Amino acid sequence: MKLEIAVLAGDGIGPEVTAQAIKSLEAIAHSFDHTFLFKEGLVGAIAIDKTGDALPQETLDLCAATDAVLFGAIGDPKYDNNPGSKVRPEQGLLKLRKELGLYANIRPVKAYPTLLEHSPLKRHIIEGTDIAIYRELTGGIYFGKKTLNDEGTVASDLCEYSKEEIERIAHLAFKEALKRKKKLTLVDKANVLETSRLWRKVVTELATAYPEVQLDFMFVDNAAMQLILNPKSFDVILTENMFGDILSDEASVIGGSIGLLASASIGDKFAMFEPIHGSYPQATGKGIANPIAAILSVAMLLRHFNLNEEAAVIEQGVEKALELHITTPDLNSHQPLSTQKVGDFIADYITNPFDTNVNFENIHVGQSTII
Numbered sequence: 032m033k034l035e036i037a038v039l040a041g042d043g044i045g046p047e048v049t050a051q052a053i054k055s056l057e058a059i060a061h062s063f064d065h066t067f068l069f070k071e072g073l074v075g076a077i078a079i080d081k082t083g084d085a086l087p088q089e090t091l092d093l094c095a096a097t098d099a100v101l102f103g104a105i106g107d108p109k110y111d112n113n114p115g116s117k118v119r120p121e122q123g124l125l126k127l128r129k130e131l132g133l134y135a136n137i138r139p140v141k142a143y144p145t146l147l148e149h150s151p152l153k154r155h156i157i158e159g160t161d162i163a164i165y166r167e168l169t170g171g172i173y174f175g176k177k178t179l180n181d182e183g184t185v186a187s188d189l190c191e192y193s194k195e196e197i198e199r200i201a202h203l204a205f206k207e208a209l210k211r212k213k214k215l216t217l218v219d220k221a222n223v224l225e226t227s228r229l230w231r232k233v234v235t236e237l238a239t240a241y242p243e244v245q246l247d248f249m250f251v252d253n254a255a256m257q258l259i260l261n262p263k264s265f266d267v268i269l270t271e272n273m274f275g276d277i278l279s280d281e282a283s284v285i286g287g288s289i290g291l292l293a294s295a296s297i298g299d300k301f302a303m304f305e306p307i308h309g310s311y312p313q314a315t316g317k318g319i320a321n322p323i324a325a326i327l328s329v330a331m332l333l334r335h336f337n338l339n340e341e342a343a344v345i346e347q348g349v350e351k352a353l354e355l356h357i358t359t360p361d362l363n364s365h366q367p368l369s370t371q372k373v374g375d376f377i378a379d380y381i382t383n384p385f386d387t388n389v390n391f392e393n394i395h396v397g398q399s400t401i402i
């Protein structure tokens with residue numbers, strides 16, 4: 032298969048982790064005889080620095096002209112610490128999602144058997160956790176009208192949803208539930224918010240088309256607690272934009288690091304693949320960022336194009352790296368490896384998969400032995 036992929040590496044650790052994801056894709060292309068063409072575009076703070084715009088038109092055109100977008104991360108403290116700034120890196124990401132119509136953000140969360148001791152949560156609580164979070168991505172409070180009065184003392188953000196916006200992502204979430212444990216939990220704040228009551232009404236009506244799926248409802252404050260107390264009770268979580276943002280960072284604690292959580296952002300015409308974490312500015316250039324979220328994002332990209340065997344090899348490479356403690360400091364305080372070494376190991380595994388128990392001292396990553 033031939034795919035053209037727009038690569039928007041962005042800011043902070045974005046370029047470092049994206050480079051490892053591309054390495055995995057190149058290894059797949061080599062092993063499975065595919066052609067992947069990478070075309071780079073600017074987004075975020077680096078785009079503002081170079082063009083004055085967080086999402087130059089050229090980048091948007093590039094994304095619209097390619098088969099898929101691989102996104103790194105955006106964000107820079109010089110904007111985070113300056114709330115008055117009119118241009119912001121985040122505008123680039125939000126505009127991209129909106130313009131490409133990427134309304135469904137799918138964030139899988141699982142507890143890897145080899146990382147059960149790593150999570151701060153107890154083993155028996157997280158073991159077996161496997162959740163798919165379906166986060167609405169182009170509506171809600173992120174995109175409603177914003178106001179700030181002339182004195183700069185009163186501000187507002189409007190949260191708005193339409194029936195159609197709820198239905199299209201709900202259909203995807205129900206279909207996903209059918210392929211899994213057939214349980215869908217709508218997370219909302221229907222005891223307070225009108226938008227949440229609309230979500231309940233629309234999703235309840237739609238549920239009649241999916242009689243095999245068990246639908247339940249949970250208030251977001253309780254869901255935040257249940258994710259930590261009883262994560263195995265969830266199968267597919269469907270929720271609005273901001274709740275999904277917050278709950279998915281929280282859920283990353285189950286896996287042991289946010290550096291493991293990948294995502295796919297899907298629309299009717301376009302698709303983008305991105306780790307859920309940000310630009311982690313403190314880590315920029317230090318080689319300590321976990322590249323696995325970015326690498327698993329390209330596995331999701333491959334699955335999107337039905338390259339399931341290829342995606343599975345990447346996932347096995349990740350599992351092998353975790354099993355052998357070939358991981359960055361967030362998961363390995365004893366003998367941490369660099370972002371690049373973890374990426375090298377997974378790319379090497381893709382080229383030459385092995386399943387025997389390997390003597391750790393004999394493992395070579397790229398050109399160098401690990402220990």
Ligand SMILES: NC(=O)c1ccc[n+]([C@@H]2O[C@H](COP(=O)([O-])OP(=O)(O)OC[C@H]3O[C@@H](n4cnc5c(N)ncnc54)[C@H](O)[C@@H]3O)[C@@H](O)[C@H]2O)c1
Binds near residue numbers: 104
């Ligand atoms: N999709 C995105 O591009 C995205 C997502 C979230 C935040 N941001 C932006 O990123 C900047 C920093 O935000 P933040 O500090 O709240 O969130 P962040 O996700 O960048 O980092 C939060 C913490 O998560 C951990 N972490 C994140 N990525 C990691 C990785 N790959 N490996 C290991 N540990 C990792 C670190 O402990 C870090 O301190 C801000 O400008 C924010 O707006 C962008």
Ligand SMILES: CC(C)[C@H](C(=O)O)[C@@H](O)C(=O)O
Binds near residue numbers: 125
């Ligand atoms: C950077 C920010 C706009 C973004 C969001 O809130 O969607 C991020 O937190 C994410 O999860 O992708």
Ligand SMILES: [Mg+2]
Binds near residue numbers: 277307
């Ligand atoms: Mg977020």
